[in-house]
Amino acid sequence: MHPNIVRAIGFDPYADPPYLTMEYVPGSSLRPIIKNKSLKVADAVAIIRQVLTGISYAHERGLIHRDIKPENILIHERAFAEGFGTEGVVKVTDFGLGKATTSAAVGSIAYSMSVDDPKAQQIAGTLDYMAPEQRSGGDVDARADLYACGVVLYELLTGEKPAGTELPSDLNKEVPKHLDDAFKRSYARLEKRFASAKEFLDALGAPKPPPLPNRVQPPAIPASTMRMLESQQRPCPQCHRMVFGADQFCMHCGVQLVHSVRRCHKCGAYPDLSDRFCIFCGETLDAPEQLAGGVKV
DSSP: OOTTBOOEEEEETTSSSOEEEEOOOOEEEHHHHHHHTOOOHHHHHHHHHHHHHHHHHHHHTTEEOOOOSGGGEEEETTHHHHOTTSTTSEEEOOOTTOEESSSSOOHHHHHTOOOOOHHHHHSOSOGGGOOHHHHTTOOOOTHHHHHHHHHHHHHHHHSSOOOTTOOHHHHOTTSOHHHHHHHHHHSSOGGGSOSSHHHHHHHTOOOOOOOOOOOOOOOOOOHHHHHHHHHOEEEOTTTOOEEETTOSBOTTTOOBOSSSOOOOTTTOOOOOTTOSBOTTTOOBOOOOOBOGGGOBO
């Protein structure tokens, strides 16, 4: 199951009463967050990106949700501590009004389709989020979900539902032009709408990495010590070829040269002794305790 879709754990339509067991998501729906009108533009984009990522996964498996709205978008409580861009903190739920577009099995997503009313299958969802073709009771495809996502994006950026020709930037001056354009392409007639969730995602721009937490820099190795170690040569205890004092391993035979190898505790890389931050993942590094030959710093 996708991290942005609430997982169905168990389903028994023949039990008395029938039951469906779903993943528990501690937190709240998106509705009270929108009502607070406290979201930053970057947070709004991070939320809708995860919604679209989950919807894209469902669409690729032949399932249309047809009832995208803030009440059916859950925000895990981790989002408030770790940020809305944290993977898996935004989850789409309630595929009860979903419609399979193919006869292929859609896994545990399909298990959450609890509504089987023919009338609900014809005209489903909440009116404010329904695409024009959905309101008329006609056939819908995946683009109906993209229309609803456009309405949700507008609410995330402004705290209001779209009305008339107003763009998000008309209500929130911090909204950039490319987000206005993304909204317009989603909140449009069928033939002018995004063709896929991936197109919508591309229009939102490249995701920004979450800011690094404040870190206390470890003490630097004295420059004089590093110059001495970098220039000092000695024979490898195994192959007897010359190595530099700052080397942790022999470049010739690979034997370990230091008492304790310095590694990044997050990604496992082998940084240089002079590095304060891991060049591979950016993690703050512990100050090296032992160098070649047992010299301590």
